[in-house]
Amino acid sequence: MIQQAAAEAAGAQQYPPATLYVVATPIGNLADLSLRAIHLLGRVDAVACEDTRVTAGLLHHLGLERPLIAVHEHNEAQAAAQIVQRLRAGERIAYASDAGTPAVSDPGARLVAAVQAAGLRVMPLPGPSAVLTVLSAAGDTQARGFRFLGFLSPKAQAREREIQALAAATEEAQVFFEAPHRIEALVAALAAALPTRRLTLARELSKQFETLVTGPLAELPAWLAADPNRQRGEFVLVLHAEPAAEAAAEALPAEALRLLDLLLRELPLKQAAALSAEAHGLPRKALYAAALARRSPG
Numbered sequence: 001m002i003q004q005a006a007a008e009a010a011g012a013q014q015y016p017p018a019t020l021y022v023v024a025t026p027i028g029n030l031a032d033l034s035l036r037a038i039h040l041l042g043r044v045d046a047v048a049c050e051d052t053r054v055t056a057g058l059l060h061h062l063g064l065e066r067p068l069i070a071v072h073e074h075n076e077a078q079a080a081a082q083i084v085q086r087l088r089a090g091e092r093i094a095y096a097s098d099a100g101t102p103a104v105s106d107p108g109a110r111l112v113a114a115v116q117a118a119g120l121r122v123m124p125l126p127g128p129s130a131v132l133t134v135l136s137a138a139g140d141t142q143a144r145g146f147r148f149l150g151f152l153s154p155k156a157q158a159r160e161r162e163i164q165a166l167a168a169a170t171e172e173a174q175v176f177f178e179a180p181h182r183i184e185a186l187v188a189a190l191a192a193a194l195p196t197r198r199l200t201l202a203r204e205l206s207k208q209f210e211t212l213v214t215g216p217l218a219e220l221p222a223w224l225a226a227d228p229n230r231q232r233g234e235f236v237l238v239l240h241a242e243p244a245a246e247a248a249a250e251a252l253p254a255e256a257l258r259l260l261d262l263l264l265r266e267l268p269l270k271q272a273a274a275l276s277a278e279a280h281g282l283p284r285k286a287l288y289a290a291a292l293a294r295r296s297p298g
Helices: 002-010 035-041 052-062 076-088 109-117 130-136 156-168 180-193 217-225 245-251 254-264 269-280 284-294
Strands: 019-023 046-049 068-070 092-096 121-125 146-151 173-178 198-203 211-216 235-239
Touching: 002 035, 019 035, 019 076, 019 109, 035 052, 035 121, 046 052, 046 076, 052 068, 068 076, 076 092, 076 109, 109 121, 130 173, 130 198, 130 235, 156 180, 173 180, 180 198, 180 217, 180 235, 198 217, 211 217, 254 269, 254 284, 269 284
Parallel strands: 019 092, 019 121, 046 068, 046 092, 146 173
Antiparallel strands: 173 235, 198 211, 198 235
16 A cells, blocks of 8 residues: 555656665654655665665565665775666665664765766655754754764764764854764763753654654753653764853853853953853853953943
8 A cells, every 4th residue: 555655646757767766764763754755665676775675675565675785884896886886777776774864874975976977867866864853853943054963973083073063053053963972972972062052962863753852961961860861862962052152141140140240340251251251161252252241331
């Protein structure tokens, strides 16, 4: 029945031969697979995939059987050459990663580049994406675009440099993934570096125990620690853009602003901001912006 529905919805779609079809697959919920993708998977000569076991399971759910070609990070260059040969012979081949849109964080980019370099056609089939899904629910009204960073480094020094770079990039939303065994340490490090910046933390997107929370980073380590289940699953995070000076001042703790007002009566602006920031463990930049906004004219 699902094949019939897919054919009715996408049957007028043309599927040229000698083409690589890049297919987005569900990030957790099988129902998110598009009818067009189902129709296409039933018509290709073979399906190239990141993990043949995962894709075989997906095809089984759809009542389909197709030859599978393993294309993963360890064999992508060699597998791409094989696929180019088959495409030149006029075959239609789909490529799917384990979940979501291929070639974003998962393998696929080298395969696509090889097919393009051979002068052959690549057609993308849009669909599930963890990056776009979390951005749609982040509510970052300050961001001017976004950057996707994949996974941050698991090595301490490299990760510290990456967090410093995150702190310096203030105008874009920044999206990245994290593994469950490192999520607590990462959020703690981000909170120490950027306590007033907002973070959207999403786990198990589209799955039964999907959870999304957005708030100042200073509050999120305690939220994670309150329930061990909150540290399980697959994580996507959005570090929000830094708000304008007026909004940043409103987000600062009232105690820090009261101290800032007192210090501004006796001290130069820069020194008052630095002392208030140190007293409350807040970024100097945020207190300096607040001081600029609060200083009386003249």
